[in-house]
Amino acid sequence: MAETLRGLGVSPGRAAGRVYRMAGPPLLPAPAQAVDAEPALSEALSALRATAAELAARAEKAPDTTSREILEAQSFIADDPGLHESVEENIGAGMDAAHAIDAACAHHRRALLEAGGYFAERAADLDDIRNRAVAVVLGLPMPGVPDPGHPFILVADDLAPADTVNLDPSVVLALLTEKGGPTSHTAILARARGLPAVVACRGVIGVGDGTWVSVDGARGEVETGIGEEAAAEIQRQASADRRRSATSRGPGRTSDDHPVKLLLNIGSVDDLGPAVTGSPSGEGPAGVDAEGVGLFRTEFLFLDRREAPGYEEQVAAYEAVFRAAPGGHVVIRTLDAGTDKPLPFLGLPEEPNPALGIRGLRVSRVRPEVLDTQLDAIAEAARAAGAQPWVMAPMVTTVSEAADFAGRARARGITHVGAMVEVPAAALRAGRLLNELDFLSIGTNDLSQYTFASDRQHGELADLLDPWQAALLQLIADCAAAGQAAGKPVGVCGEAAADPLLATVLVGLGVTSLSMSAPSIAPVRDSLAAHSLARCRDNARVALGADDPLQARKLVLPD
Ligand code: PEP
Ligand code: MG
Numbered sequence: 110m111a112e113t114l115r116g117l118g119v120s121p122g123r124a125a126g127r128v129y130r131m132a133g134p135p136l137l138p139a140p141a142q143a144v145d146a147e148p149a150l151s152e153a154l155s156a157l158r159a160t161a162a163e164l165a166a167r168a169e170k171a172p173d174t175t176s177r178e179i180l181e182a183q184s185f186i187a188d189d190p191g192l193h194e195s196v197e198e199n200i201g202a203g204m205d206a207a208h209a210i211d212a213a214c215a216h217h218r219r220a221l222l223e224a225g226g227y228f229a230e231r232a233a234d235l236d237d238i239r240n241r242a243v244a245v246v247l248g249l250p251m252p253g254v255p256d257p258g259h260p261f262i263l264v265a266d267d268l269a270p271a272d273t274v275n276l277d278p279s280v281v282l283a284l285l286t287e288k289g290g291p292t293s294h295t296a297i298l299a300r301a302r303g304l305p306a307v308v309a310c311r312g313v314i315g316v317g318d319g320t321w322v323s324v325d326g327a328r329g330e331v332e333t334g335i336g337e338e339a340a341a342e343i344q345r346q347a348s349a350d351r352r353r354s355a356t357s358r359g360p361g362r363t364s365d366d367h368p369v370k371l372l373l374n375i376g377s378v379d380d381l382g383p384a385v386t387g388s389p390s391g392e393g394p395a396g397v398d399a400e401g402v403g404l405f406r407t408e409f410l411f412l413d414r415r416e417a418p419g420y421e422e423q424v425a426a427y428e429a430v431f432r433a434a435p436g437g438h439v440v441i442r443t444l445d446a447g448t449d450k451p452l453p454f455l456g457l458p459e460e461p462n463p464a465l466g467i468r469g470l471r472v473s474r475v476r477p478e479v480l481d482t483q484l485d486a487i488a489e490a491a492r493a494a495g496a497q498p499w500v501m502a503p504m505v506t507t508v509s510e511a512a513d514f515a516g517r518a519r520a521r522g523i524t525h526v527g528a529m530v531e532v533p534a535a536a537l538r539a540g541r542l543l544n545e546l547d548f549l550s551i552g553t554n555d556l557s558q559y560t561f562a563s564d565r566q567h568g569e570l571a572d573l574l575d576p577w578q579a580a581l582l583q584l585i586a587d588c589a590a591a592g593q594a595a596g597k598p599v600g601v602c603g604e605a606a607a608d609p610l611l612a613t614v615l616v617g618l619g620v621t622s623l624s625m626s627a628p629s630i631a632p633v634r635d636s637l638a639a640h641s642l643a644r645c646r647d648n649a650r651v652a653l654g655a656d657d658p659l660q661a662r663k664l665v666l667p668d
Contacts, residue, residue: 111332111333111334111335112332112333112334113330113331113332113333114310114311114312114313114316114330114331114332114333115310115311115329115330115331116285116286116307116308116309116310116311116313116329116331117307117308117309117310117329118306118307118325118326118328118329118330118626119289119295119299119306119307119308119326119329119376120284120299120303120304120305120306120326121305121326121626121627121628121629122283122303122304122305122326122347122350122628123305123323123324123325123326123343123346123347123350123628124262124282124283124304124305124323124324124326124343124344124347125262125282125321125322125323125324125335125339125340125341125342125343125344125347126260126261126262126282126283126321126322126340126344127257127259127261127262127318127319127320127321127322127340128261128262128263128264128285128313128316128317128318128319128320128322129255129257129261129262129263129264129318129319130255130263130264130265130314130318131252131253131254131255131263131264131265131266131268131272132251132252132253132255133252134236134239134240134243134252135240135243135244135247135249135252137207137208137211137243138207138247140204140205140208141205141208144200144203144204144205146200146201149200149204149205149206149209150196150197150200150206152206152246153196153200153206153207153209153210153242153246154193154196156206156210156242156243156245156246157187157188157192157193157196157210157238157242158187158188159242159245160187160238160241160242160245161184161185161187161188162184163241164180164181164183164184164187164238164241165180165181165184167180168180168181168184182234183234183237183238183269186217186234186235186238187238187241187242191217192213192214192217195212195213195216195217196209196210196213198213199212199213206246207243207246207247210239210242210243210246211239211243214235214236214238214239214242215239217235218232218235218236218239221235223415224415229415233267233268233269233289234269236267236269237269237272240252253272254272254276254281255318259280260279260280260281260282261280261281261282262281262282262283262284262285262322262324263276263281263283263284263285264285264286264287264313264314264316265284265285265286265287265295265314266286266287266288266314267286267287267288267289267295268284268286268289268295276302276304278302278303278304281304282304282305282324282344283304283305283306283307283324283326284299284304284305284306284307284308285306285307285308285310285313285322285324285331286306286307286308286309286310286313287309287310287311287312287313287314288308288309289308289309295308299326303384304326305324305325305326306326307324307325307326307329307330307331310329310331313331316333320333320334321333321334321335321336321337321339321340322334322335322340323335323339323340323343328604350628350631350632353631353632353635355395357397357398357630357631357634357635358395358398359398359634360400361400361622361623361633361634361637362637362638363616363637363638363640363641363642363644363645364637364638364639364640364641364644365641365642365643367616367642367645369612369616369620369621369622369623369637370400370401370403370600370621370622370623371399371400371622371623371624371625371630371633371634372399372400372401372402372403372404372438372440372600372602372622372623372624372625373385373397373399373401373402373403373404373434373435373624373625373626373627373630374402374403374404374406374602374624374625374626375402375404375405375406375430375626376405376406376409377409377410377426377430378426378429378430378433380626380627381402381430381433381434381435383396384396384397384627385397385399385627386399386433386434386435396435397627397628397630397631398435398630399435399627399630400435400436400438401434401435401436401437401438401439401440402430402434402435402438402439402440402441402624403440403550403600403602403622403623403624403625404440404442404550404602404624405427405430405439405440405441405442406442406445407426407427407441407442407443407444407445407483408444408445408446408450408452410422410423410426411444411446411452411454412450412452414452414453414454415453415454416454417454417479417482420482420485420486420489423482423483423486423487423490424486424489424490424493425490426490427441427486427487427490427491427498428490428493428494431490431491431494431496431498432494432496437496438499439496439498439499440498440499440500440501440527440548440550440600440602440624441487441498441499441500441501442500442501442502442503442529443470443480443483443484443487443500443501443502443503444472444479444480444483444503445468445469445503445504446468446469446472447463447466447467447468447469447471447472451463455472455475455476455479457472457475464558464564468504469502469503469504469505469529469531470502470503470504470505470510470514471504480517481517484500484517484518484521484523485521487500487521487523488521488522488523491522491523492522497524497525498523498525499525499526499527499547499548500518500523500525500526500527501526501527501528501529501548501550502514502528502529503529503531503552504529504531504532504555505528505529505530505531505532505535505542506532506534506535507534507535507538508538508541508542508544508545511528511535511542511545511546512545514526514528515545515546524547525547525548526546526547527546527547527548527549527550528542528546528549528550529549529550529551529552529555529602530542530549530550530551530552530556530584530588531551531552531554531555531556531559532555532556532559533556533559533560533584536551536556536584536585536587536588537584537587539587539588539591539592539599540591540594540595542591543591543592543595543597544595546597547597548592548597548598548599548600549588549591549592549597549598549599549600550599550600550601550602550624551584551585551588551599551600551601551602551603551620552602552603553576553581553585553601553603553604553605553606554603554604555603556581556584556585556603557573557574557575557576557578557581557603558574560578560580560581560584561573561574561578561580561581572658575658576603576604576605576608576611577611577614577652577655577658577661577662578657578658579652579653579654579655579656579661581605582614582618582649582652582653583653585601585615585618585620586618586619586649586653589618589619589620589621590619592619592621593619598621598622599619599620599621600620600621600622600623600624601615601620601622601623601624602623602624602625604625606623606624606625606629606633607623607625607626607629607633609629609632609633609635609636610636610648610662610665610666611652612633612636612637613636613637613640613644613645613648613665614645614648614649614652614665615649616637616640616642616645616649617642617644617645617646617647617648617649617650618649618653648665651664651665652664652665
């Protein structure tokens with residue numbers, strides 16, 4: 110049965126094909142009763158050494174520095190005297206080789222998880238060492254990437270570096286994991302390889318081997334149960350997208366030269382690699398030719414952490430983005446925590462209705478120092494990079510919230526201060542908000558959620574969350590009109606901006622910039638170039654007048 114699964118889209122792009130799951134970890138047999146300690150120890154240590162050697166060999170063959178360093182580090186862990194000592198202690202306590210390795214890895218894994226943040230994400234490395242070494246001891250097949258003999262979409266609980274490093278992008282079409290976070294190895298390596306990837310995708314591990322699925326790595330969506338023909342069509346479109354991205358150039362313009370800035374949505378400087386910005390020498394890939402960053406989601410630096418990233422770490426992360434952004438233009442969003450992005454270190458109490466609770470800018474009501482430190486770090490990074498970032502807050506709801514945020518930002522020398530419009534209350538008062546602010550950026554993902562009282566993660570309510578809904582478009586129109594009256598920019602940075610046809614409607618409504626993930630830039634640029642401003646305005650009028658999204662699309666579809 111067809112079903113849409115949702116997770117975190119961590120590497121954009123589309124793909125379709127059959128899914129195959131990684132071979133599971135080796136299961137432990139019942140513990141041996143009488144263990145001869147000396148041979149058991151030598152068996153366990155030689156399994157760990159063999160694992161270290163195997164990882165080191167893979168590191169040597171790794172196709173890039175990032176992958177090589179990750180594998181080398183993992184090889185060192187397998188050879189770590191501390192790990193070997195734990196194994197020896199376990200065998201001394203009567204365990205057999207396999208159980209001793211398992212328990213030692215579990216012990217070190219716990220320590221990593223307790224350390225939190227970056228270390229916690231290395232827990233998958235230790236699981237992989239455990240699985241490999243236990244498989245050696247038990248003489249079981251090495252867990253790893255399946256080989257169905259044709260291109261496929263790889264599904265796993267989580268992926269360790271050794272699994273992903275030698276993946277061939279002509280065989281593996283996309284990566285889907287049940288667990289993992291935005292900074293997990295799956296995410297890092299998928300981006301490095303240009304493979305679409307969705308992590309933290311609940312239920313994906315239960316999709317049977319051989320099932321046809323489609324993947325949208327920008328939206329974080331996986332559709333199961335599609336047909337072979339639909340899959341082939343998606344693959345054709347994906348290849349066409351890649352070809353078009355490789356050749357499309359220039360700033361966003363309608364056919365009659367009305368400018369619309371095309372900007373990037375990013376989570377970290379990793380999203381500004383050569384495939385996106387072009388290689389500095391001009392000899393490598395040409396990049397997508399965006400005009401800056403329209404949404405830097407800073408929360409990716411904070412997720413999965415036990416403590417907030419320190420001031421210095423934040424300065425370094427922001428400065429890197431300010432330096433790498435095309436044209437030096439960056440719209441940076443302060444921490445957007447809560448609901449779908451819970452942050453344990455904030456210590457927020459559980460809420461019965463978290464989407465309507467302490468989230469986004471509201472976190473600063475209870476932990477004001479988190480926002481203050483972040484604004485300090487942004488200001489310092491801007492000074493260091495000689496940049497003038499535009500700084501905006503998420504989930505601004507009232508004029509007084511906007512004024513308070515603007516005051517705090519300007520006190521630090523930040524010159525361009527704005528707000529995301531994600532709550533209908535803010536859209537309804539856009540003109541008043543702009544009395545306090547320099548710009549607005551409309552987050553259509555949340556604005557849909559709150560306008561239609563529909564959880565944005567809820568697959569059953571996708572029709573209500575459709576960005577072609579006229580009520581959403583009306584709110585966007587009101588914001589854009591307020592921007593025009595004030596002579597201030599109003600952009601869209603939610604997923605709506607990435608729909609090439611809807612982009613013409615948004616421009617017709619008066620939006621001045623569109624921000625999206627890199628693969629969408631070229632199709633949106635092409636679509637705008639094929640429409641005059643008058644035609645965009647026509648499209649906007651027609652879409653606003655439609656009774657439902659289906660009708661709106663039909664009326665607007667190009668001749
Ligand atoms: C939005 O809500 O549209 C948006 C861009 O923010 P996020 O998706 O990060 O909540
Ligand atoms: Mg949002």
